[in-house]
Each structure stands twice: as C-alpha cells, then as structure tokens.
Amino acid sequence: MPESAAGTPLHIITLVKWVPDSQLERRFTEERRIDRSEGILSELDEYPLEAALQIKEAADREVRVSALTVGPAGAATAAKKALQIGADDAFLLSDDSLVGADLAGTSTALAAAIEHVRADGDTDGEHLVITGMASEDGESGAVPAQLAERLGLNLVTQATALSLEEGRLVVTRASATEQQRLAAALPAVVSVTDQANDPRYPNFKAIMAAKKKPLTSWSLADVGLGAAAVASKATVLTTDARPPRTAGEIITDEGDAGLKIVEFLAKERVL
Amino acid sequence: MSAVLVFFESLSEQLTTSQQELLTLAGTLGDVHVVTGTEGAAAAEVVTVQSVESVYSGETEILAPDPALVDLLETAVQETSASVILSPDTADATDALARLAVRLDTGIITDAVGIDAQRRVTKSVLAGSYTTTAQVDEGRPLVATVKPNSVQASIVAGHPPEVVSLPVGPSLTADGAANGGVEVLERTPLEASERPALTEARVVVAGGRGVDGNFGPLEELADELGAAVGASRAATDAGWIDHAAQVGQTGVTVSPQLYVSAGISGAIQQRAGMQTAQTIVAINKDEDAPVFEIADFGVVGDLFEVVPQIVEELRRRKA
Ligand SMILES: Cc1cc2nc3c(=O)[nH]c(=O)nc-3n(C[C@H](O)[C@H](O)[C@H](O)COP(=O)(O)OP(=O)(O)OC[C@H]3O[C@@H](n4cnc5c(N)ncnc54)[C@H](O)[C@@H]3O)c2cc1C
Numbered sequence: 001m002p003e004s005a006a007g008t009p010l011h012i013i014t015l016v017k018w019v020p021d022s023q024l025e026r027r028f029t030e031e032r033r034i035d036r037s038e039g040i041l042s043e044l045d046e047y048p049l050e051a052a053l054q055i056k057e058a059a060d061r062e063v064r065v066s067a068l069t070v071g072p073a074g075a076a077t078a079a080k081k082a083l084q085i086g087a088d089d090a091f092l093l094s095d096d097s098l099v100g101a102d103l104a105g106t107s108t109a110l111a112a113a114i115e116h117v118r119a120d121g122d123t124d125g126e127h128l129v130i131t132g133m134a135s136e137d138g139e140s141g142a143v144p145a146q147l148a149e150r151l152g153l154n155l156v157t158q159a160t161a162l163s164l165e166e167g168r169l170v171v172t173r174a175s176a177t178e179q180q181r182l183a184a185a186l187p188a189v190v191s192v193t194d195q196a197n198d199p200r201y202p203n204f205k206a207i208m209a210a211k212k213k214p215l216t217s218w219s220l221a222d223v224g225l226g227a228a229a230v231a232s233k234a235t236v237l238t239t240d241a242r243p244p245r246t247a248g249e250i251i252t253d254e255g256d257a258g259l260k261i262v263e264f265l266a267k268e269r270v271l
Numbered sequence: 272m273s274a275v276l277v278f279f280e281s282l283s284e285q286l287t288t289s290q291q292e293l294l295t296l297a298g299t300l301g302d303v304h305v306v307t308g309t310e311g312a313a314a315a316e317v318v319t320v321q322s323v324e325s326v327y328s329g330e331t332e333i334l335a336p337d338p339a340l341v342d343l344l345e346t347a348v349q350e351t352s353a354s355v356i357l358s359p360d361t362a363d364a365t366d367a368l369a370r371l372a373v374r375l376d377t378g379i380i381t382d383a384v385g386i387d388a389q390r391r392v393t394k395s396v397l398a399g400s401y402t403t404t405a406q407v408d409e410g411r412p413l414v415a416t417v418k419p420n421s422v423q424a425s426i427v428a429g430h431p432p433e434v435v436s437l438p439v440g441p442s443l444t445a446d447g448a449a450n451g452g453v454e455v456l457e458r459t460p461l462e463a464s465e466r467p468a469l470t471e472a473r474v475v476v477a478g479g480r481g482v483d484g485n486f487g488p489l490e491e492l493a494d495e496l497g498a499a500v501g502a503s504r505a506a507t508d509a510g511w512i513d514h515a516a517q518v519g520q521t522g523v524t525v526s527p528q529l530y531v532s533a534g535i536s537g538a539i540q541q542r543a544g545m546q547t548a549q550t551i552v553a554i555n556k557d558e559d560a561p562v563f564e565i566a567d568f569g570v571v572g573d574l575f576e577v578v579p580q581i582v583e584e585l586r587r588r589k590a
Contacts, residue, residue, distance in 0.1 A: 022520075022539055026397045034397075044521070103379055104372065133521065137397065140381040141362065145369035154453050155338070158362045160514075168448045174461070174514070175335060176361045177281075181457040182336070183448035194504075194521045195514060233411060234378030237391060238404045245546055245565040252558070253572025258580025261552055262588070264568045268550055270474070270529045271496075271585075 009062040009125040010164075010186075012052040013117055015110065015143075016045040016067050016082050018075035019136045026137070028239040033100045034137050036071070041078040044132035046085065046199035047192045052130050053086045054197060055164050064088050064125075066117055070098060070109050076215065083210035084202035090213070091117055095220040097227035103138075105230035107146035112223040114151060127187040128169065133158060133194070144191040154188035160195040273301040276327075276353035278344060280335040280363050282309045282317045286426075288471045289359055289419035296386060296422045298322035300355050306347040308333040308340055311434040321429030327351075329439040335363035336453075339442040341370045346437045348375065353412060355390065360416040368414050377411035382524075384421040386413075394418075398520065398543035419470040420526045461515060469499040469516065474529045477501035477518055477545070481534015481555065481574055484511050488578040489533060495585045501525065501545075503535045519544035533574040537562025554578065 018039040020026040027035050049067065056063040067082030067090040069075050079090035093113045098105065118127055129151075134141035141157070148155035161172040169184045184190070202210070220230065251260060265271050275297040279290060286294070297303045303322045307314045311328040318326060327347040333339050344367060348356060356371065358364035360382050372379035385393040390413045391404045407413045447454035469475065476493040478486055479502065486500065493500045501518040502511070518525055520540040530548035535541060537553070537560055545551070546565055553566035554574045563569045570577055 022398065022543075026400065028401060028403075032403075103369070104377075107373070136520075139396070139520075140365070140379075142365055142369035142372075142379055142381055145366040146373050149341075149370040149373040154451075155366065156336070156453065157366055170456070175363050178461055179459045180336075180455060182453055183456055184453045185448045185451045188453075232378070233372075233376070234380055234405050234407045236403055236405045240402050242395075242400055242402055244400075245551075247564050248567035248569065250558070250563055250566070250569040250571065253570055253577055255576075256580075257554075257570040257572050257577045258582075259584050261554075261568065261570060261577070261581050262584040264552070265529070268567075270550055 007061065009064065010059065010128065011118070011125045012055060012063060012065045012128045012130060013114055014045070014048045014052045014065065014067050014082070014087065015129065015131040016049065016069050016078050017042045017132075017135050018069060018071045018078035022136055027241070031100070032236045032239045036074065039074060039078070041081040042132060042136040044134060044136055044194060047194055047196050048130040048132050049082055049085050049087065050197045050199040051162055051192050053200070059164065066091060068110070068113055068117060069093070070106060070113065072099070076217070079215055080210060083213045083215065084207045085200065086202075086206065088213065090215045091218065092215065093218045093220070093223060097220055097230055100232065101230055102232035102234045103140060103142050103146060104233045107143050107150060109220065109223070109225065109230050110143065111147055111150040112225050113218065114147070116218070116223045129153065129187070129189040131189065131191045133191050141191070144189050148189040151189070154184040156182050156184050156188065157191045159190050159192045162190060162192060162196065273355070274351040274353040275301040275303050275355040275357065276344075276347055276351055277303060277305050278356065278358040278364060278367065279305060279307045279309070280340065280361065280367070282307055282314050284317065286317060286320075287468065288424055291424035291426050292419065292422045293357060293359060293417055294318070294320055294322060295425050296417060297355070297357055300386060300388070304347070304351045304353065305432070306344055308335060308337070308343070311436055315432050315434045319429060319431045321427040323429065323432045325433040325435055327435045327437055329441070330436060331440060333439070333441045334443075336366060337441050337443040338370070339439055340367045341374070343437060343439045344368075344371045345374050346439060348412070350435065350437070355386075355413045356415070358416050360418050365416050368416060372414040375412055375414065377414055378407040379414040380405050380407065381416045383415045383417045386415065395547060398539060399546045418524065462513070466493060467497065467499050469501055469518070470523050470525060472499035472525070472527055474498035474531070475501045475518070475525050475527045475545070475548070476531045476533070477503065477535060478506055478533050478574075479503035479535030480505035480509070482506060482511065484509070486512055488575060488582070491582050492531065492578055495582055496529075498531075503541050532562050532566070533578060535562055536560045537565070
C-alpha cells in the first residue's frame with residue numbers, strides 16, 4: 001500500500017433513504033406525492049452500509065462510516081437504524097422545500113450535504129461515497145451519477161463486489177453485455193447492488209451502543225442552499241392506481257393440469 | 272420540427288428490437304439523430320433507417336462506462352439543439368443521461384413507457400401499482416430513459432444517415448486510477464444465449480427455488496414456446512442460473528404477452544418485475560403462494576409433473 005493511503009484516514013459516507021415499506025400498500029397522496037407518513041430504512045441501502053463496514057473492518061487505517069439521509073423528520077428513524085447496523089455517526093437533512101423533490105433537487109441537496117460532511121472536521125482524509133443501486137420508491141438509480149457529476153468525483157455504479165486495494169477502489173460490475181472489473185481513485189461515488197454482500201442485522205449490544213452515537217440534523221440553510229436551488233425540474237401531472245390484478249382460475253393438478261394449461265393458452269391465443 | 276437525440280451506448284451489427292422501438296418512438300417526436308459510442312461509419316450502417324438523419328460519434332470508439340460519453344452527448348446536444356434526449360434504460364445509459372441532465376440543468380425521467388407530443392412521459396411506478404405521467408419544465412430539454420416493450424417497433428429502411436464525428440475521445444486510460452481517475456482492469460463478455468433476450472421476449476418461462484437446481488424442464492418448455500428463461504432471486508442466488516436471468520425489483524422488468532411462473536412463491540420483489548405481463552400462468556405446490564393472487568391461470572401442483580406434460584402436449588399439437 002502506498003505510504004499516503006496507509007496513514008490517511010478514510011471517511012466513507014453512505015447514503016440511506018427512508019422509504020414506504022414495499023411489503024405494505026404504497027400510495028400517492030392527493031398532491032401526487034408518495035405517501036411518506038410511515039417508512040423503513042430502504043432494504044437496498046443495507047448493502048452500501050454493509051459494504052462500508054466491511055471496508056472498515058478490513059482496513060489497516062482509520063475509517064469513519066457516516067450515514068447521510070435526506071427526507072422528512074421521520075427519516076431520523078432510518079438514520080438511527082443505520083447507527084444500529086454500525087455507522088459511527090449520522091446526518092439528516094430535512095427541509096420543507098425538499099418535499100416532493102425530483103432527481104435534480106434531491107441530488108443537489110445530497111451533494112451539498114456531502115460537501116458539508118466532508119468539510120466537517122476531516123478535510124485531510126480521503127473520501128468515498130457509497131449508495132444503494134436505486135431507491136426503493138423512485139427506483140431510478142440516477143442519483144449516484146448526478147452526485148458524481150455535481151461533485152466532480154469518480155463514478156462506478158452497480159457494483160456486485162468491491163474492496164479497497166492499495167488505496168484505490170476495485171469494483172466488479174455487470175453492464176448489459178459484459179462483466180467489468182474497474183479501479184477508481186478516491187474520492188469516488190460507488191453504487192452497490194444487492195449482489196454485493198449479505199447485510200448484517202443489529203444485535204442488542206449494537207442497538208444499545210447506537211443510542212450514544214451522534215445524529216446531526218440540518219436544514220437546507222445549514223448546508224448553504226436556498227429553496228430555489230432544489231426546485232424540481234420535472235413535475236408529476238397524474239398518478240393513477242392500476243386496477244389490481246385479480247386472481248383467475250386456480251385448479252389443483254389431478255394428473256392433467258399440463259393439458260389444461262395448454263387449453264388455456266390456446267383459448268387465450270398466446271400460443 | 273424539433274430534434275430528438277437517441278443515445279445508444281454501443282451498436283452491434285443489427286438493431287435489437289428495443290433499439291428499433293426507441294427509434295420508432297423518437298420518430299413520433301421529431302427529426303431523429305443518433306449519438307453513440309460506436310465508431311461513426313459502422314454505426315451509420317446499422318441505423319440506416321428512414322427517420323434517422325445523422326449519426327454523431329467520437330473520434331474513435333468510446334466504451335461505457337467512460338464518462339467521455341457524457342461529453343459526446345453534451346456536444347451532440349449543442350450541435351442538434353435537441354429538445355428531447357432518449358436512451359434505453361440500461362445502467363450505463365442511465366448514468367450518462369443522469370450526468371447530461373445535470374449539465375443541461377434539466378430534469379430526467381427514467382423508465383418511460385410512453386412519451387406524447389406534449390412531452391408528457393408515462394411510466395409505471397411502485398412495483399407496477401401506479402401509472403404516472405410527468406413533464407419536464409417548459410423551455411428545458413427532456414431527458415428520459417425508455418423501457419423495452421413500450422412501443423410497437425415500426426421502422427423502414429432509409430438512406431444512410433450523415434456521419435458527424437465530434438472532437439471527443441475516450442478518457443478511460445490504462446493508468447486512469449493511478450492518475451486519479453477510473454481504469455478498466457478487465458472486460459468479460461456475458462454469454463449470449465440462443466434464446467430471445469429476456470426483456471424483449473414475447474414469452475418468458477421463469478423458475479424459482481422450486482426447480483431445485485434443475486432448469487431442464489423449463490428450458491424445454493422455453494424451446495417449445497420460443498421463450499426466454501427467467502428466474503427468481505432464490506434461483507440466481509443459488510447459482511442454478513446466471514444472475515442476468517433474474518426478474519424483479521433488482522433484476523430485470525419484463526412485460527411479455529405470457530409469463531409462466533414455476534416454483535416461484537411470488538414475493539413482492541419478484542412481482543415488481545413481471546406483473547405487467549399480459550397473461551400470467553403459475554405452477555406452485557403451495558396453494559397459498561402469493562403468485563396465485565395475480566395469476567390468470569394457476570395450477571396447484573408439482574412443476575416436475577406439470578411442465579413436462581405441457582411440453583408433451585405442445586409437441587403433440589404441433590405434430
Ligand atoms: C432488496 C431485495 C431485492 C430483491 N429482489 C428480487 C428480485 O429482483 N427478484 C426476485 O425474484 N426476488 C427478489 N428478492 C427476493 C424475494 O423477496 C424472494 O425471496 C424471492 O423472490 C423468492 O424466490 P422463490 O419464489 O423462487 O423462492 P421461495 O420463496 O422459496 O419459493 C419457492 C416456491 O416454490 C414452490 N415449490 C417448491 N417445489 C416445487 C415444485 N416441485 N413444484 C412447484 N412448486 C414448488 C414452493 O411452494 C414455493 O412457493 C429481493 C429481496 C430483497 C430483500
């Protein structure tokens with residue numbers, strides 16, 4: 001490992017989001033916004049947290065893992081869950097101007113918050129931002145690239161494996177047609193998929209320890225932004241619930257179910 | 272007419288169905304220009320399609336995930352004054368368009384299934400439980416990625432488009448990481464299957480933990496139906512089939528005419544990837560499996576008995 005990397009502290013900022021539980025019914029409000037009255041830490045954000053903790057545990061240098069979230073006040077519960085899972089500290093950016101923010105607004109707010117965390121007393125260290133592959137509600141997967149663009153950082157998305165080797169990030173990812181192994185110098189933004197690892201569960205000790213960890217709350221003004229900076233560039237015009245799929249005919253196999261399926265397919269003209 | 276820029280990160284010898292669909296959609300919105308990382312003359316040969324006027328590419332081939340693709344896109348937008356920029360919804364294209372939207376100070380809408388003349392974008396959200404329309408503010412270009420199977424492909428061969436080479440070259444270098452950037456250490460092509468591509472297939476036959484390591488019967492059925500083979504995460508995690516076959520929230524989304532689900536319980540993350548299929552047939556031993564809540568025709572039974580019987584009957588009817 002080069003001298004510089006070995007002695008330099010590393011600060012990993014993991015982005016986590018508070019989202020409506022996908023196991024329950026999710027809906028839009030009359031203002032055409034996703035109903036965020038209740039939520040959980042997005043399952044897809046457990047993978048970046050795990051990746052950060054594994055890098056920390058494997059490192060022979062000082063590593064600090066922060067969790068950062070942008071969301072309504074309730075999002076503090078996602079930040080707390082991240083602390084229980086193992087983050088050292090957490091930051092919550094919450095502001096009325098961010099309600100219903102689109103990708104542009106969200107990535108602008110996150111970028112400002114990341115710069116603020118980076119400036120937060122550890123300017124000498126190296127930085128790595130780890131995100132999930134997509135949010136569980138918006139599912140666009142476009143935020144990591146927008147962050148890298150705004151912050152001028154290296155970008156690697158859709159990591160299925162990652163590690164720090166000789167001070168640089170080595171990542172395996174799959175594109176549409178090939179598997180790639182990439183190396184990225186820090187600072188960088190990397191998004192990880194659910195293939196990357198098996199997230200850990202917090203145990204009782206970790207849950208108790210999390211109570212003592214710092215959680216800092218910010219408004220937009222705290223990170224140096226005004227409402228205009230995060231104004232949405234895309235507007236949702238309509239949200240229509242799809243008629244739920246209803247169950248069709250269910251039969252129990254009595255030795256001829258294969259024939260019945262073919263009959264059904266012929267009747268439906270899908271053969 | 273306004274200009275529409277279509278971004279294909281790369282082109283092979285022939286347009287795929289979803290590439291044809293995207294060009295078809297673009298043709299309804301304005302004069303079509305293609306921008307691609309593939310070398311210009313080769314690309315032009317592939318997109319010799321009536322609606323396409325020109326092809327923009329770099330000085331040499333530029334391969335994803337090279338951020339030079341964003342420079343290429345940005346330059347092409349300036350050259351064409353495009354008001355709509357579209358790409359397929361692959362990860363690499365999404366990355367490039369997401370960055371482009373930042374540079375153009377505009378909005379991006381991902382996973383569109385339709386775009387009308389007023390630039391209203393339709394998409395399916397929250398695991399297919401809602402359909403939304405959204406619009407990028409007037410006066411700003413629309414940047415959007417489009418899902419396969421959203422429009423009926425209809426393209427006509429045309430004159431070769433004009434090839435425009437833009438002054439952009441690759442930025443990923445062999446010592447990129449040492450110089451503070453990104454470096455490609457290794458590229459391994461994914462194995463191409465003889466079967467139709469999963470996202471484009473008319474019929475998908477999918478198996479889950481219930482296949483217990485043996486996709487053989489499902490592959491035979493797929494061959495009879497000209498189908499692609501899909502899988503649940505339990506099956507890909509077990510290593511029985513490649514991860515690329517995973518259908519669902521963190522796999523691919525499919526909207527085929529027919530989806531045959533065999534030995535899959537139908538967890539919400541799996542349903543997210545298939546419940547917009549026109550017809551769903553499910554085979555599962557467990558009568559309480561959630562997949563039966565959305566199946567048009569369900570069989571409570573053992574897939575190792577039912578699936579071979581379907582194959583046999585299809586063969587008998589063909590003979
Ligand atoms: C963040 C996250 C993302 C995820 N993303 C995805 C995703 O993209 N795609 C996905 O599929 N899952 C995804 N999952 C996993 C998902 O929650 C389920 O665990 C998974 O879909 C279960 O797969 P399965 O139905 O094959 O297995 P199981 O739930 O174990 O079901 C197997 C079924 O097979 C039936 N069976 C067994 N033997 C037979 C037989 N001989 N004949 C007929 N039936 C039989 C059983 O009755 C059972 O219903 C995700 C989970 C998380 C947390």
